[in-house]
Amino acid sequence: MGDxxxxxxxxxxxxxxxxxxxxxxxxxxxxELNKLDDSAVFEASGRLAFTIDSYVVNPIFFPGGDxxxxxxxxxxxxxxxxxxxxxxxxLAAIIEEGFLLSELEQVMRSIKxxxxxAGVSIIAGDTKVVNRGQADKLFITTSGVGTVSPGVDIAGAxxxxxxxxxxxxxVGDHGIAVMSxxxxxxxxxxxxxxxxxxxxxxxxxxxxxxxxxxxxDPTRGGLATTLNELARQSEVGIIVEExxxxxxxxxxxxxxxxxxxxxxxxxxxxLVAVVDPGDADSVLAEMKRSNYGRDAAIIGEVTSEHPxxxxxxxxxxxxxxxxxxxxxxxxxxx
Numbered sequence: 385m386g387d388x389x390x391x392x393x394x395x396x397x398x399x400x401x402x403x404x405x406x407x408x409x410x411x412x413x414x415x416e417l418n419k420l421d422d423s424a425v426f427e428a429s430g431r432l433a434f435t436i437d438s439y440v441v442n443p444i445f446f447p448g449g450d451x452x453x454x455x456x457x458x459x460x461x462x463x464x465x466x467x468x469x470x471x472x473x474x475l476a477a478i479i480e481e482g483f484l485l486s487e488l489e490q491v492m493r494s495i496k497x498x499x500x501x502a503g504v505s506i507i508a509g510d511t512k513v514v515n516r517g518q519a520d521k522l523f524i525t526t527s528g529v530g531t532v533s534p535g536v537d538i539a540g541a542x543x544x545x546x547x548x549x550x551x552x553x554x555v556g557d558h559g560i561a562v563m564s565x566x567x568x569x570x571x572x573x574x575x576x577x578x579x580x581x582x583x584x585x586x587x588x589x590x591x592x593x594x595x596x597x598x599x600x601d602p603t604r605g606g607l608a609t610t611l612n613e614l615a616r617q618s619e620v621g622i623i624v625e626e627x628x629x630x631x632x633x634x635x636x637x638x639x640x641x642x643x644x645x646x647x648x649x650x651x652x653x654x655l656v657a658v659v660d661p662g663d664a665d666s667v668l669a670e671m672k673r674s675n676y677g678r679d680a681a682i683i684g685e686v687t688s689e690h691p692x693x694x695x696x697x698x699x700x701x702x703x704x705x706x707x708x709x710x711x712x713x714x715x716x717x718x
Contacts, residue, residue: 410492411492412499414507424472432529433529439524440718442566443562447565447577449494450494452491452493453495456502458526461655462601467536468532470529472529473507474506474526475524476524477510478522479513536590538596544597546661548684549611550664552677554632556649558651560644563714574634577652579653592663593660593667595663598657600656601654604712604717605708606646607648607651607656620688622685623685623695624697626696628682629647631646648713658686693707
């Protein structure tokens with residue numbers, strides 16, 4: 385097949401079949417996908433959650449991950465944020481002519497590893513090839529389906545006054561890792577993406593408490609944007625303590641150098657939970673038992689005051705509004 389993608393790989397002919405059978409399928413093969421039918425047929429019962437997302441990250445390889453791991457984790461996490469246990473994913477790739485097959489295999493290997501870690505199967509897919517210059521190497525779209533257990537009611541509109549706001553770990557890791565790779569910035573400290581599947585963490589939290597009211601992963605727009613979304617959806621106020629929000633020293637230093645606020649920088653392996661105050665401590669303890677929640681903290685609470693707004697009590701004592709940005713701080717992060 386050569387060492388790079390040709391337009392003929394998207395023709396539907398022999399090269400298309402070779403691309404699927406020799407480069408793509410070996411990494412994600414399973415009983416459903418191996419049939420190569422036009423749709424996957426599977427058993428499901430009860431309440432279902434369904435989501436879809438597209439990934440256009442630049443660069444596609446970055447410290448701590450790549451576009452393949454990002455696509456799987458992002459879709460798994462979107463399902464988990466509704467309290468669903470992810471089951472199946474679909475995956476569609478738009479590949480630019482000239483993209484190296486070795487790099488495509490590297491992405492597929494990451495997809496395989498992330499899917500195995502999350503315990504999901506990829507049972508449907510599609511591949512398209514576009515002319516050189518009409519895409520940026522590789523775009524991926526994933527959709528996912530999962531089941532929601534009886535009694536689980538998690539939504540952005542469920543926050544109540546008195547609830548505690550929990551954060552599963554440090555913020556800003558993913559965005560700064562991608563930005564440093566993109567701009568060729570070198571720091572003496574290690575900067576890596578936090579890209580990770582959080583469905584296991586969420587499952588443990590739900591075993592501890594049925595009174596988790598909201599879950600959200602703070603991706604584009606970061607923690608600040610996510611808190612504002614929850615405040616507006618629930619028509620409540622939120623107040624957080626800056627001193628309790630975990631930020632790695634190297635991320636804070638990089639943000640200071642670049643003039644960025646880590647509270648607005650994207651994450652791909654963190655979650656925000658709004659929990660009944662009576663269960664907050666036990667949920668926090670459970671989060672800390674997970675590899676993806678070791679730095680978890682209670683960072684604030686929900687209030688009936690200033691509905692729709694988020695306030696942050698700064699390290700120096702005074703409070704200020706933590707608003708949404710009008711635009712995108714770091715484009716092409718996910």
